[in-house]
Amino acid sequence: MEEPLRIGVLAVQGNFREHVNVLGRLGARASEVRKPNQLDGLDGLIIPGGESTAIGKLVRAYQLEQAILAFKGAIFGTCAGMILLALGAVDATPDQPLLGMIDIVVRRNAYGRQVHSFETDLELAGETQPLRAVFIRAPWIESAGPAVEILAQHDGRPVLAREGRILVAAFHPELTDDTRVHELFCEVAREAASVRT
Ligand code: GLN
Secondary structure, three states: OOOOOEEEEEOOOOOHHHHHHHHHHOOOEEEEEOOHHHHOOOOEEEEOOOOHHHHHHHHHHOOOHHHHHHOOOEEEEEOHHHHHHEEEEEOOOOOOOOOOOEEEEEEOOOOOOHHHOEEEEEOOOOOOOOEEEEEOOOOEEEEEOOOOEEEEEEOOEEEEEEEOOEEEEOOOHHHOOOOHHHHHHHHHHHHHHHHHO
8 A cells, every 4th residue: 555645734824724634534644844843754745824924934933944945845835825935926015935936926915805705616727627716815826937837727817836846726725625636736745755766
């Protein structure tokens, strides 16, 4: 039998518990990450939604910034996590830390304020069944470099994208019962692990 994947979920702020639950349903070994050494031995890391400025500052305060930059496994950022992984952010707060691990520029709060949170069906690349997606004060991808694969769009704006071992979603796949985006991330993590060994 295949070894279960070991996936950490950054647990400094935001909705990390929901990601841990989905990973458990998929048979992965999920753990909460609050310290740099908790990244050791992981195949992947999820950076959840929440508030990107707060998560960025806590990542710095807990000395996790260098550790995440040095991490060789797959990384999946949802919503605030997508902002943190981006190279640039339009409408970021002035001192907002960004990790620059995927060649995208995002627009923060692109769909307006909290009241503009919404649900919609997305067409997923390579899939016939639509994906129900929950957007909460979500960013969109304003521009993406040539190596970035766009996997879903909403109103002409990319909202799910991948560059190598980095996956980002503007929405919250941990808040619906459809596990396809997490399954995709598990595949990315397996691929990244096979390249490393
Ligand atoms: N708008 C939030 C931010 O800028 C992200 C919202 C979310 O993660 N649901 O961090």
